[in-house]
Amino acid sequence: GAVVSQHPSWVICKSGTSVKIECRSLDFQATTMFWYRQFPKQSLMLMATSNEGSKATYEQGVEKDKFLINHASLTLSTLTVTSAHPEDSSFYICSARQRAGADTQYFGPGTRLTVL
């Protein structure tokens, strides 16, 4: 149980275009979803926390107008990278928490974004 999927698993796009990444909790309802970014050989950096039905909370230094997060249902959150540039190329990972107060997050397999 507690499976989280991401789609797509990888995407290549041209500079200036927007890319949407989906994160789904397949067998549970997620009150909270988290979005991380992982650079090569570096740790996961939390970008934002999203609660179903409310605005996402962004970490310091993360541009909310560039990384649009929508958590429209208890099983789906989306991250849209708007006007992507090569420096946005990275590995984006989502996770989901089953209920408020739980300290365990379930992670998706990640999405590799390459911006040409």
Add this chain to the structure above:
Amino acid sequence: GNSVTQMEGPVTLSEEAFLTINCTYTATGYPSLFWYVQYPGEGLQLLLKATKADDKGSNKGFEATYRKETTSFHLEKGSVQVSDSAVYFCALSETGTASKLTFGTGTRLQVTL
């Protein structure tokens, strides 16, 4: 702020060798501590956790003890297998922070026959 420091990898061991991956942390409060594992091509999976000082988390033969006095949470396994080859991440979450995780940089383990 919070931080987690892990030993740099890669760590290469022969099968049945003893494993230790060091992890130390800095936190202002009383964090919960975690080890996550990422197998090739897969997402991070929770391996074990400990929520208070002196707790020992264990799973699949791996163990880690929450040492408040040394602010450490070292991962150990007595006899590794080839199937343990993966990247291991130490992480913490602090009470009252909506369970936001702070990760270490990860340590790649390669186990050979």
